[in-house]
Amino acid sequence: MKIPFIDLKANYLSIKDEILTEINQVLDTTAYILGSKVQNFEREFAKAHQVEHCIAVSSGTDANHLTLWALGIKEGDEVIIPANTFIATAWGATLCGATPVFVDCEKESYNINPELVEKAITPKTKAIVAVHLYGQPANLDPLREIAKKHNIFLLEDAAQAHLAEYKGKKIGGLTDCASFSFYPGKNLGAYGEGGAVTTNNSDLAKKFKMIRDHGSSQKYFHEVCGHNYRMEGIQGAVLGVKLKYLDLWTQKRRIAAEKYKKLLSDIEEITLPKEMSYAKHVYHLFVIQSPHRDELQKILTEQGIGTGLHYPLPLHLQQCFKHLGYKKGDFIQTENLAQNCLSLPIFPEITDDQIVFVSNVVREFYKAKVLC
Numbered sequence: 050m051k052i053p054f055i056d057l058k059a060n061y062l063s064i065k066d067e068i069l070t071e072i073n074q075v076l077d078t079t080a081y082i083l084g085s086k087v088q089n090f091e092r093e094f095a096k097a098h099q100v101e102h103c104i105a106v107s108s109g110t111d112a113n114h115l116t117l118w119a120l121g122i123k124e125g126d127e128v129i130i131p132a133n134t135f136i137a138t139a140w141g142a143t144l145c146g147a148t149p150v151f152v153d154c155e156k157e158s159y160n161i162n163p164e165l166v167e168k169a170i171t172p173k174t175k176a177i178v179a180v181h182l183y184g185q186p187a188n189l190d191p192l193r194e195i196a197k198k199h200n201i202f203l204l205e206d207a208a209q210a211h212l213a214e215y216k217g218k219k220i221g222g223l224t225d226c227a228s229f230s231f232y233p234g235k236n237l238g239a240y241g242e243g244g245a246v247t248t249n250n251s252d253l254a255k256k257f258k259m260i261r262d263h264g265s266s267q268k269y270f271h272e273v274c275g276h277n278y279r280m281e282g283i284q285g286a287v288l289g290v291k292l293k294y295l296d297l298w299t300q301k302r303r304i305a306a307e308k309y310k311k312l313l314s315d316i317e318e319i320t321l322p323k324e325m326s327y328a329k330h331v332y333h334l335f336v337i338q339s340p341h342r343d344e345l346q347k348i349l350t351e352q353g354i355g356t357g358l359h360y361p362l363p364l365h366l367q368q369c370f371k372h373l374g375y376k377k378g379d380f381i382q383t384e385n386l387a388q389n390c391l392s393l394p395i396f397p398e399i400t401d402d403q404i405v406f407v408s409n410v411v412r413e414f415y416k417a418k419v420l421c
């Protein structure tokens with residue numbers, strides 16, 4: 050059985066007619082950039098996340114940059130981020146000329162460890178970026194307390210966590226601001242690049258909007274420095290259609306994750322993802338840990354099963370950050386995870402048969418391992 054890591058084609062086919070109608074309307078009205086489809090999507094996306102403002106932008110990476118830029122982060126400032134995340138979390142700080150300061154993750158949640166955040170604060174620290182990694186919210190309450198105590202900003206990188214919840218509330222409006230990605234493989238994916246910024250702060254929202262569009266709110270009058278971070282009309286149309294299904298698709302991801310957990314629970318050698326008591330996990334990724342990761346991945350690949358590694362090399366050990374002086378052993382939890390993590394296929398359209406097949410391959414692998 051061939052099982053892709055993610056099946057974007059199956060997803061497209063399930064909504065094809067609606068998508069084509071909406072895209073046609075963009076073409077007919079020539080609203081190629083921003084426009085009513087994007088505005089409509091912004092309104093609905095904000096509503097879905099129980100937050101006041103949503104500003105649609107050109108990518109999640111751009112959202113990470115734009116938020117810190119609008120908050121005045123600059124050269125000489127430090128921004129605390131997890132070592133265990135996708136590289137784009139760090140670009141927010143570096144594009145502002147600031148220094149990313151890495152912090153290890155927690156053993157169970159895989160998200161940034163608040164106790165270690167407190168220790169990483171210096172007089173130069175201006176912001177903390179919490180990442181809701183793999184779809185599970187970071188523990189925001191202690192982070193909020195630290196941010197308040199030191200009078201610094203707290204942001205969410207919610208690129209992997211659309212519709213996730215922290216203590217019963219949707220993420221995206223629980224800190225100063227949040228950034229989202231609509232990269233095609235994300236839980237809510239565009240048909241190209243896309244991202245968004247959300248906030249409950251009206252002044253900030255105004256700044257975000259200006260920076261997105263050349264620092265202006267009136268064409269050819271530029272109040273602040275900015276950039277072109279606008280969303281395309283076609284992406285707004287696609288996202289508007291897909292957002293209507295996101296709740297259902299999220300439920301399907303959660304059901305798939307529970308099935309995996311049930312089928313794999315008795316295999317002692319592997320560690321399954323844990324949903325924390327404060328979190329509603331949206332399973333952007335289903336990440337297990339195995340001490341025989343590379344062997345297991347090879348067997349899965351041979352059986353036609355797509356897998357991924359999130360992430361094989363932590364940020365503090367990346368070549369691009371060599372000048373920051375981190376070394377192996379600095380962040381044990383993150384480094385262990387990099388060595389043992391394996392992401393199994395998960396997407397809304399995955400079938401029971403596919404989940405059973407993947408689980409059986411994992412089981413057979415460990416049965417054979419015990420015998421030899």
Ligand SMILES: *Cc1c(COP(=O)(O)O)cnc(C)c1O
Nearest residue numbers: 108109110135137138208230232
């Ligand atoms: C995908 C992702 C981003 C970047 O989003 P793009 O839209 O691809 O630029 C940022 N942060 C995290 C945690 C991500 O997973």
